[in-house]
Amino acid sequence: MATLSREQKIEAQRRMLRIRAFDERASKMVKRGHIPGTVHTSIGQEAQVVGATMALGEKDYMSGNHRSHGHPIGKGSPLGPLMAELQGKSTGVCQGKGGSLHLADFNVGSLGESGIVGSSIPIAMGAALSSQVLGRDTVALAFFGDGAANQGVLYESMNMSGVWNLPVIFLCENNQYALSTPAHTVTSGVIAERAAGFGIPGIRVEDGQDLLAVFDAVSTAVERARRGEGPSLIEVVTYRYNEHSEGLRLGTDYRPADEREAWLKKDPLVLFREHLISVEGFSAEEMDALEAEILAEVDAAVAFSENSPWPDPSVGFKDLYTDSEYAA
Amino acid sequence: MATLSREQKIEAQRRMLRIRAFDERASKMVKRGHIPGTVHTSIGQEAQVVGATMALGEKDYMSGNHRSHGHPIGKGSPLGPLMAELQGKSTGVCQGKGGSLHLADFNVGSLGESGIVGSSIPIAMGAALSSQVLGRDTVALAFFGDGAANQGVLYESMNMSGVWNLPVIFLCENNQYALSTPAHTVTSGVIAERAAGFGIPGIRVEDGQDLLAVFDAVSTAVERARRGEGPSLIEVVTYRYNEHSEGLRLGTDYRPADEREAWLKKDPLVLFREHLISVEGFSAEEMDALEAEILAEVDAAVAFSENSPWPDPSVGFKDLYTDSEYAA
Amino acid sequence: MSVMSFLGAIGAAQKEAMDADERVIIIGEDVEANVYGTTGGGKTRQETGDFVQMYGRNRIRNTPISEEGIVGAAAGAAMTGLRPIVDLSYSSFLYMAMDQLVNQVAKNRYMFGGQASMPAVFRSAMFYGLNTGAHHSDRPYPMFMNAPGLKIMVPSTPSDAKGLLRTAIDMNDPVLTFEACILWGLKEEVNDDEFWIPFGVARTHREGTDVTIVAISSSVHEALAAATELETEGISVEVIDPRTLVPLDKRAILNSVAKTGRLVVVEPAHRTCGAAGEISAIVAEEVFDSLKAPIIRITAPDMQIPFSPSLEKQMYPNKQDIVAAVRKITQKDKERVLA
Amino acid sequence: MSVMSFLGAIGAAQKEAMDADERVIIIGEDVEANVYGTTGGGKTRQETGDFVQMYGRNRIRNTPISEEGIVGAAAGAAMTGLRPIVDLSYSSFLYMAMDQLVNQVAKNRYMFGGQASMPAVFRSAMFYGLNTGAHHSDRPYPMFMNAPGLKIMVPSTPSDAKGLLRTAIDMNDPVLTFEACILWGLKEEVNDDEFWIPFGVARTHREGTDVTIVAISSSVHEALAAATELETEGISVEVIDPRTLVPLDKRAILNSVAKTGRLVVVEPAHRTCGAAGEISAIVAEEVFDSLKAPIIRITAPDMQIPFSPSLEKQMYPNKQDIVAAVRKITQKDKERVLA
């Protein structure tokens, strides 16, 4: 059973807290019109995100989806340029051209979040192909939801990477809903069990609020991949506390009222704080201090973003190609 | 175990013979330039095709692929208009506009063969959806190859029809090669085993040269579908005796020399002829007469086609839309 | 008549068609919860009534996220007796189902010699101008215009949306609708009775004698605003909305340009190989001798859509661009050439 | 110099690039067995040498039939250090991977603010005119011209195929190649050394003063044959092959039309929203005052491709159509208007 050192555990909690604080702030900012468009928060899913990213090395690659902030934060991306990106500022990690849906930070191996459900799955496979062809020892991980698990390209990718033994991990964040649609109404069979037919291991982490359980499962898959033994599919059962996207109001109650309450009792941040105190012997004060530190970090990120200029309009006409500017 | 009556068995042999004779003739015609383009024969796969189509009722639907003649012939389509279609004649089943790759005969429930690998799989699912919504008791069957089994749309279709319990059968004709590519080099896991992850039955018919085995498996799936219990995946292991398409010459030997020899010993037509004689008590003379009858039928089909006029050029500008002709 | 929003008009047309014909079904992601507001049953999104309650889950099909499978299923269903309305939500998701749309939906009837017909409607919304970034801002109708066998509607008013969509649903050929999301809230008096607007008949929103503007989707409103401004300068502008791009009402466009001698074409799609280029080319071939000035296209540039509000807004045609273009081509010829 | 076929030239460019840069890999269906003849390693298909033997299975990747996955893998690989050449065989199969091509390959660099580059080549062949029926006869390059972020080459001679493909492989942006299958057998003397033809530079195959013909892909040869015939009638025709459609050498086209005053555009794609329409629209906007006659497009009609030889041949531009169009627009103006 792969596990984390004491320092790594604190780092894990730090990253989970970052995601929570960043997303809570972003949610408010959307509602106040300080972030254009909308955002999809990972609030409630922090253990699943960080359990996975902590299992990756710095040079390992990652692709993600619309529920996009947790992934780069979990991978170690600094908050300022991420927040600036959400606001569309020139200092944004994508110069303001991507926005929440299309965060990418190549410095930490984040190859990009995707607004198109399922579309970034084979991107991670491609990064794994690079590793294999060029003889690197990096692995790649694709984050996607239970909804995305019904996109055909996932199975094309599982098959192709299975045949080639590519070092890639398919990580399904099963938060049990795709927008308004309960997973069980549109999913035949069990996602994790789909791996077997493609000749690769399929693991279901039933308690995705348990950071260590996720870390263990993903670490096993990462080690396997690094040994050249090929891909794995990991389905992590989790829950999002917020609406699909911030500000969205649906007429229908597609989630039972008491369901959220039950999951709130298993808040991954609270659970891991307790673990750090009871098992690792940290004090409540130390934990409070960490939480305060992270809030300050998010404040600083927002300040950085607020103080940043808007991109010059000409930036909108750059970077389509490598070799030329747009000439109308 | 579903089985065939004595008359049905003769009808099955008749259809297998038709496919063999039709395809052998078509092969010659391609090589002599009497059929434009190319054709993909089902020679060697007759038991797999007819075992499946005999399990369908007249009103049941079917979609197919580039290996296209066997499917409508197996479903009972008359040979003349099929041959005329291959030649591009006005009396062709698609008026000469489809050709070998796009045979369709709606009179027998043949919704069309597809030149795009995998693309016609969801078409059969849609026909099953019609049956369900309109309360009909028809089922639909999609024929596709081992190569097509790596197209993502198959898994989207298995999942969606699984969720909705649609009366559809996914029939994989595993002839062990996709053009020059051995299935085992590009297929991770076992095709039939992929069904389980999608919550539907997956059956592998190991001896696809045994018509009765195929008939049994498909009948079981058809009955299940008709009872409203949903889809099934059936993988039938078989072999094509000819090259991928007629006239194709590849530099590489992608099939071991002795492999074809071994499969020729299990010729489905010979096997079933022996069954009809030894188990059903037909005489060799009766079997010879049947074979001669079919050759005459193919001769007549070719004569019908040869005597048919070319389509008038104006036909090329019709039928794109229902309500208007093309006006340049 | 009652006041309907653009979105409400789409819902109303769907409801009418569902009531009129049992073979009509709705299939798509999140249609059950009416996420996009057109399966709520009423004239507006808020109005009571829910399609699932009214028509049941047999006819309102909430799907997995599997665009290719959904479109393929609709194609197979349309060939065997149903008349599906497929809700693909964003136009940017159409690429996922491109093989089914181009290789099956568009080709089958022709390839099979007329044996099949394909009565299906594929609805999608173009979310441009709303800071949704490059993955959600596509306006890809020109690509589909290059695929013979599909019909294409691009309504710009609630009435047109209702009447054209009803025609589309009742039609035996496949139709793609492209709804500009920024028009969803637009309201006007719409006939409550059933009505059908024929495909291939342009709508002349405003008559004029000096310049013809052909405008597509949301650009119609920019063009009308420009025309009002130009009127004060004594320039008389005719504004034509083709409403359907396949079939295209060439006659209306050619007659107008024959009269005015000048053409500006405005659309929100990318410039290269867009509908504006097509319309320009038709005119340059068929009424060349009437032309008194260059044909101007005002389109989105050949650039992806950036997220930041400070970057995105410059990407679409606006009133000022149109006014400037019209001024330029109505200058006296000499000035124009020198300019 | 040695005689190479069009297909052999493609193989040669691939071989050169594989030799020059270890990051270049080939990925696609049946590339190992060299089914389509460009991974055999030689100048012609028959020539000895086999890419798998030369470069090994690490760099020659025979894939499952999974176009979307293949293109996505190539995109991810291109963003992380490889330079994939993706063999998609027929252009009709591109739709299967449309989401990856438009949403990932074309958009990523822009969306991510220039962090990624996408050095990948997507090869496909247009099999029109060979009785392969509607599913194998697409010429869909205009659709991709409407998707900013992709570059597009449409070579018409072996030399151009070799030089452009080499440039494409060495370029840091994604390139789609569209190879006309009917040109595969075409032979000419081709430079055996490495050479690179820049994108965005048209080739004037023939100079002339009365009419400009811009022709694309196989239509170049029809246009040249037409020009030869017209010469005997005293009509001097300039024939321009843009060679790359994105970027497009507008300057060459505009200068030529400014000189001749007349334009015919010929291409094998469907008419509506095709490249011919785009070129016509550019000219009608930018050098209107030089134009002496209508701009004529000669294209495939907006119809799918029928199988029967008696139906298919009428679907593509041919020499006679071109000759007739040129004659029409070179008549004296008065005659033309009355005709």
Ligand SMILES: Cc1ncc(C[n+]2csc(CCOP(=O)(O)OP(=O)(O)O)c2C)c(N)n1
């Ligand atoms: C191809 C595509 N189809 C549909 C959508 C619209 N959409 C955005 S998020 C979403 C639900 C995704 O659910 P899931 O994959 O489970 O991720 P979650 O939001 O639950 O994290 C849908 C349908 C999209 N963005 N892309």
Ligand SMILES: Cc1ncc(C[n+]2csc(CCOP(=O)(O)OP(=O)(O)O)c2C)c(N)n1
């Ligand atoms: C989408 C698509 N990709 C590739 C091809 C080219 N192609 C035609 S048949 C074939 C092999 C198909 O193999 P399989 O599905 O096993 O059928 P089989 O020919 O063996 O019956 C290929 C690659 C195609 N027609 N369509």
Ligand SMILES: [Mg+2]
């Ligand atoms: Mg989910």
Ligand SMILES: [Mg+2]
């Ligand atoms: Mg096969």
